[in-house]
Amino acid sequence: MRNTVLIPTYRRPQDLSHCLSALQAQTKPVDQAIIIVRDTDTETWQFLNLFSPYNLPLQTVTVTQPGVVAALNAGLAAVTGDIVSITDDDAAPHPDWLEKITTHFQNDSCIGGVGGRDWVHQGEKIEDSSCLIVGRLQWFGRVIGNHHLGVGGPREVDVLKGVNMSFRTQAIGKLQFDQRMRGTGAQVHFEMAFTFALKRAGWKIIYDPNVAVDHYPARRFDEDQRQNFSEIACTNLVHNETVVLLEHLPPLRRITFLFWAILVGTRDCLGFVQWLILFPSQGAIVNKKLRASLRGRWQGWQTNQLKIEN
Incomplete structure (x- = not known):
């Protein structure tokens, strides 16, 4: 199965460099790597002009509209792989990331989405707590995340996390990320709309903690500043x-x-x-x-x- 990796990025060239280095180290080589870049993001364009992709089949897509939803929808239009894997520019997938993702899709044709743990690095500290309940929607509407803390074996879930999620392109079809999501950058919960749509269509969504990325939460350039209330x-x-x-x-x-x-x-x-x-x-x-x-x-x-x- 051919793998496409989508990386939306904005003004974080150093983080992007770390991410691309991790993709170069994959045990299953990347077949197509798509970086989605804002037209006004001169920092990233300068970096990409100097970056040597080595054996990485790198492709860029330009987007003019702010927000991760517009970026990912533009990226989806260029996907050629059987599997599309999405990560953030401030994440570094583990070397066996694509290999483990591909194995899940090959072993079960009913799987539409696969995600895993993002090991969150806060400076020198790694969040290493553990949770068995991950990515679940309770009957009354409360959503339980915990993707960064998940332990145990692979299991079906309701929701994946944007920093570490992959989809079978056959399952996606013409589906796009929901443009009603508000925000000019992160657009929180955009991935929830996408995975719920696949579940309604009858596809399995799998969370496997061993499908892992290291996540180094970087500065955001929108109204959502993580720790500061807005x-x-x-x-x-x-x-x-x-x-x-x-x-x-x-x-x-x-x-x-x-x-x-x-x-x-x-x-x-x-x-x-x-x-x-x-x-x-x-x-x-x-x-x-x-x-x-x-x-x-x-x-x-x-x-x-x-x-x-x-």
Whole structure:
């Protein structure tokens, strides 16, 4: 099976260099490597003009619209492989990454997606906790991630993580990443919409912790700055989650999800119960988080209704 690797990148040439070096070291050679670059990203273009690909079949795709969704959709249009594997420019796949991915797809023709663990490096420290529950959607709409902490054997999941996910191109067909996702960079939960769509089409989604990448979270150049709270980023995150879940869940579970999300919520997407829990430790900022979360829920509902009406 031929492998294509997609790498969306923006203004992180040093990280991209590390990623490309890891692809060069794969035990199963890359058949096609596509780097998607913003037209205004002079830093990356300068790096690519100097980069010697050695045995790496490198191809660039230019995109003018900001955000990972536009980048990946542009990249998908150029894919020629039987498998398309996606990683971030600040990640370095382990040497057997493509080999293990290919084995899963070869062994079961019903598998549409494969993902694995991203070992998160925070400076000199690696997050090495462990979780057995990974990538699951609970009946009332809560999504459990933990892809960076997963242990155990391969198993079916509901959601993969964008830094480490692969798909059978036959399963993708004409499917694209959801352009309703908000944000000008990371567009959080874009991968959730994609994997849910494949599951609705009947494909298996597999998580295998041994399909691994090292992840070195780098600086973002958008409103989502990881550790620093942004009302805009929070609203976008909650909007995206709401749009995806309202699309995926059946009618009764949609209602349950909205009640749970507004009443309880999570630490990232606050409801009133989480607001009460966090207020003693976080003070006034938790009011902004609740306001941004409720705004995101409402805007996500509106976006979902627009699609229904159209």
